[in-house]
Amino acid sequence: MKHIAEPTVRRLSGYLRFLEAFDVEGHETISSGELARAGGTTSAQVRKDLSFFGSFGKRGLGYGVKDLIASLREILGLDTRWPVVIVGAGKIGAALAQYRGFGTHGFDVVGIYDTDPSRVGTRLNGVTVRADRYLEGDIAALAPRIAVLCVPGEAAQAALDRVVGAGIRAVLNFAPTSLVAPEGVTVRAVNMATELEVLAYALTNESRD
């Protein structure tokens, strides 16, 4: 398979998100133009994005909503479920653990870890917070493929090293620190400060030309 650009994958995910809602509303088909408007892009972009993976539409008609959902789920690797561990049960970790959309999108939280004894033992959405010393053993036993880091910035690199050492190769980092990972490990960062700064930049340079 040819290499696919990350922005393309992101857009596919967005299309899927919209299609799920569109399906619930009872629509049977959708055109690339409608999908584009919802995804903030152009119809040509939508068709090009999809064309990397095959041809899913009917000319003159558009795309079958349910079919396209199924195709996108398969493309994104969502036709299997993904076990996930959350490292850090503070505010953000706890909020994530209780986020229901997690489960409905194919991701199962199989473990939550924290160093703070006062948090260990609490239940979050059916999963009990465990002491962080069980982290490596549990990863070996439960074989999660993805780790979500919700630890303070100072602890993030150490947490990354631990989960990577235990065999994890995909990490979602909520700590406000940029992490260094070995080759072959995918790290994605969700960083409040960065998002706000991009907005601040946009506002500052509104009068750009």
Added chain:
Amino acid sequence: MKHIAEPTVRRLSGYLRFLEAFDVEGHETISSGELARAGGTTSAQVRKDLSFFGSFGKRGLGYGVKDLIASLREILGLDTRWPVVIVGAGKIGAALAQYRGFGTHGFDVVGIYDTDPSRVGTRLNGVTVRADRYLEGDIAALAPRIAVLCVPGEAAQAALDRVVGAGIRAVLNFAPTSLVAPEGVTVRAVNMATELEVLAYALTNESRD
């Protein structure tokens, strides 16, 4: 000013994040190569990113850490403080409101709003949750420039329309829905599902070539 690509702005934000930590560690100067390693990019990219805005380094030496921090803050528009409102005081809204990094990076939460009477009146990090009917009036009075949406997906578009109607032109959306905004309004989305799906895609296609 020439138009600057968003990925560039994102990287600048990342450099700033790293430099702040680097400064605390007591370093005086940094080379583009070190900055690149921390930011997961290349030294040429770092220099190119900075060159859009001027020349901040000394040949043979690198960049003065404090100087570069100051320059980046100015570039990103962080030399003034930005008042922010948070719409929705559920798990995520509450977690954000209590996130201290918010304030230390130049953003002040001046209002938090919710429709749920049981949440109205609670204090989060010094700010009292107010009923959503005050939203428009408060925006007019307090003149926040940025709104952070932490409402359920079904309510997100309506929330966006309200804050935009009240004069907000930059929005950070945590709801798992893609929103349609009028021209001139910048909307950034932080979407757990999308981030996880990008990871799932990466894992599924590990053996790409």
Added chain:
DNA sequence: AGTAGCTTGTGAAGGATTTCACAAGCACCC
């Protein structure tokens, strides 16, 4: 069966971003 009206899929063109490569500049040392 033929025509009209849409919409997809896709090569080619265009534009944007990243990488390359090297001249220019600074500090330190002999």
Added chain:
DNA sequence: GGGTGCTTGTGAAATCCTTCACAAGCTACT
């Protein structure tokens, strides 16, 4: 004061991504 070793800043080249534009294909209708 000239030489050495590094590092920046930046045009030019290369790569990557998006947009264009149109042939092909489907449905519905006459």
